[in-house]
Amino acid sequence: MKNRHKYSFIFSCILADLLAIIGASFIFLRYASLSDVAWNYFFLNNLTSAKLLCWLLPVLYFRLYSLDADFNLSAFYRNTWRTFLAQGILWQSYIYLLHGTKNYNLEIASNIYSSSFLLVYCLFSRIAITYVLTHLKRWIPKPFNVAIWGFNKTSIELATQIETSAYFSNFLGIINSESEIKYKSKKEFGLVLGNAIENASKVGIQEMYVVVQPKYITDLNRFFELADKYCMRLKFVPDFSMLSKGKFSTSIYHNFQVLKPRHEPLQKSFNRLIKRAFDIIFSFLVIILVLSWLFPILAFLIKKQSKGPVLFKQLRTGKKNQAFWCYKFRSMRVNTISDSKQAKKEDNRVTPIGKFIRKTSLDELPQFFNVLLGDMSVVGPRPHMLKHTEDYNDLIHNFMVRHFVKPGITGLAQISGYRGETKEVVDMKRRVNADIDYVLNWSLIKDIKICFLTVIITLKGDENAF
Amino acid sequence: MNIIYYFAGLLSGVSIASFFIGKELYKFYVKDKVQKKQLERMEKLNKQFKKTFDMEGPEFSS
Numbered sequence: 001m002k003n004r005h006k007y008s009f010i011f012s013c014i015l016a017d018l019l020a021i022i023g024a025s026f027i028f029l030r031y032a033s034l035s036d037v038a039w040n041y042f043f044l045n046n047l048t049s050a051k052l053l054c055w056l057l058p059v060l061y062f063r064l065y066s067l068d069a070d071f072n073l074s075a076f077y078r079n080t081w082r083t084f085l086a087q088g089i090l091w092q093s094y095i096y097l098l099h100g101t102k103n104y105n106l107e108i109a110s111n112i113y114s115s116s117f118l119l120v121y122c123l124f125s126r127i128a129i130t131y132v133l134t135h136l137k138r139w140i141p142k143p144f145n146v147a148i149w150g151f152n153k154t155s156i157e158l159a160t161q162i163e164t165s166a167y168f169s170n171f172l173g174i175i176n177s178e179s180e181i182k183y184k185s186k187k188e189f190g191l192v193l194g195n196a197i198e199n200a201s202k203v204g205i206q207e208m209y210v211v212v213q214p215k216y217i218t219d220l221n222r223f224f225e226l227a228d229k230y231c232m233r234l235k236f237v238p239d240f241s242m243l244s245k246g247k248f249s250t251s252i253y254h255n256f257q258v259l260k261p262r263h264e265p266l267q268k269s270f271n272r273l274i275k276r277a278f279d280i281i282f283s284f285l286v287i288i289l290v291l292s293w294l295f296p297i298l299a300f301l302i303k304k305q306s307k308g309p310v311l312f313k314q315l316r317t318g319k320k321n322q323a324f325w326c327y328k329f330r331s332m333r334v335n336t337i338s339d340s341k342q343a344k345k346e347d348n349r350v351t352p353i354g355k356f357i358r359k360t361s362l363d364e365l366p367q368f369f370n371v372l373l374g375d376m377s378v379v380g381p382r383p384h385m386l387k388h389t390e391d392y393n394d395l396i397h398n399f400m401v402r403h404f405v406k407p408g409i410t411g412l413a414q415i416s417g418y419r420g421e422t423k424e425v426v427d428m429k430r431r432v433n434a435d436i437d438y439v440l441n442w443s444l445i446k447d448i449k450i451c452f453l454t455v456i457i458t459l460k461g462d463e464n465a466f
Numbered sequence: 467m468n469i470i471y472y473f474a475g476l477l478s479g480v481s482i483a484s485f486f487i488g489k490e491l492y493k494f495y496v497k498d499k500v501q502k503k504q505l506e507r508m509e510k511l512n513k514q515f516k517k518t519f520d521m522e523g524p525e526f527s528s
Contacts, residue, residue, distance in 0.1 A: 077485075077493075107471075112471055112474050112475070116477050119478045120477055122485060123484055151507075152511065156504055156508055156511065157504075160503070160504045163500050163503065164497075178514070179514045
């Protein structure tokens with residue numbers, strides 16, 4: 001029942017959005033003839049289908065209407081503006097690139113009116129959607145009743161989660177307000193839970209989450225069977241709040257429940273494949289378009305200013321704590337303490353060209369070869385010297401989590417201002433926290449965003465780069 | 467024509483701004499409402515724990 005309303009609601013949204021896109025294309029067509037632009041017939045005849053295609057591609061990419069997952073209003077708002085923006089970019093690219101229309105610009109009436117229409121529609125449709133979603137439960141004659149049984153930290157957190165997103169079901173809250181710690185035996189607990197299931201079915205609860213510590217349950221199947229008898233869906237959520245203050249990530253391996261300390265998107269092989277493909281394409285482009293002409297120039301200047309090789313290689317800690325040779329343009333005079341001492345401001349080991357390439361981060365460019373070799377990624381936690389990894393691993397308890405993924409040329413910590421020398425342990429802690437945040441929330445869009453912000457920060461000049 | 471252009475631009479700007487401000491305000495409203503409820507429940511649970519352990523925690527037997 002809850003799915004019936006969810007699907008009706010989502011299909012109404014899809015239909016309304018499609019009608020708006022068709023409306024916008026009609027407005028565009030209506031005013032297109034009034035401008036000086038030399039439109040071609042193919043463009044005018046296929047305008048609506050092209051506009052719909054420009055809408056559908058971002059809809060599918062951003063999963064605007066997710067039918068399989070729980071409906072989340074925050075995600076819907078976020079994906080709405082992303083989809084509308086991507087639609088606009090695709091539409092303008094389509095006109096510019098495929099039709100190369102003369103005298104076309106963004107300021108023509110058809111563009112302004114159709115865009116205004118879509119933006120106003122975007123605002124009012126989302127207000128209407130929010131209103132309908134928040135009032136839907138009142139209009140449904142027989143709502144789908146959901147409740148929680150069990151009063152503990154986990155059940156309170158679960159109730160908060162359900163309350164945030166229970167648009168299509170009637171959440172009755174936590175139906176018992178007595179903590180299970182007052183029960184003295186499994187038998188007493190079993191009797192109370194059995195009665196609770198019976199009473200819940202009498203008041204019309206169709207789905208009930210039982211949240212208790214596993215030690216209170218003797219035979220879970222007995223409660224499942226009891227709930228089946230009353231035609232109620234019973235779900236058991238183990239309460240581990242007494243075991244750990246932290247949160248777990250859970251998954252199912254065949255039929256086994258697996259608890260993990262954290263969820264890592266890059267553990268999925270498909271995500272790793274996407275990241276690798278991005279790394280290879282990006283590195284090839286940088287090597288062909290930038291390094292092909294910059295390498296000889298920098299090599300000449302480095303060689304001219306000090307004796308030694310053009311490239312500096314150093315053993316650094318990579319993925320799974322394995323060492324690899326990290327390549328850089330040599331920015332210092334050849335010295336014996338480079339493997340243990342970090343570069344600092346006004347370091348007299350740095351050559352004049354070295355100062356420039358360090359400031360502009362050009363010294364990191366050879367690491368694109370490391371990316372192609374598979375030791376590094378374009379985006380990821382920066383690799384540290386082996387000695388530093390060893391030292392900081394003793395000082396920071398979750399330091400090695402950053403080594404669950406490949407190290408990167410740039411990373412979230414670097415664009416957040418945590419690059420350069422780490423004088424205090426707290427500096428490194430901040431960097432590690434940013435790195436772990438990246439590991440836990442990886443997405444391809446995030447990688448692209450980090451690359452883009454790195455370019456901007458480098459062009460602006462980072463004061464931590466020296 | 468310029469006035470209509472100006473009006474359309476104004477309408478678009480107001481719509482975008484309202485959308486982003488509105489979505490953040492709504493998010494804040496929901497979070498505030500839900501977290502207040504969560505806090506009340508936590509307070510109640512805390513009181514129960516205190517009460518139980520003040521009277522010497524019950525021994526759980528199987």
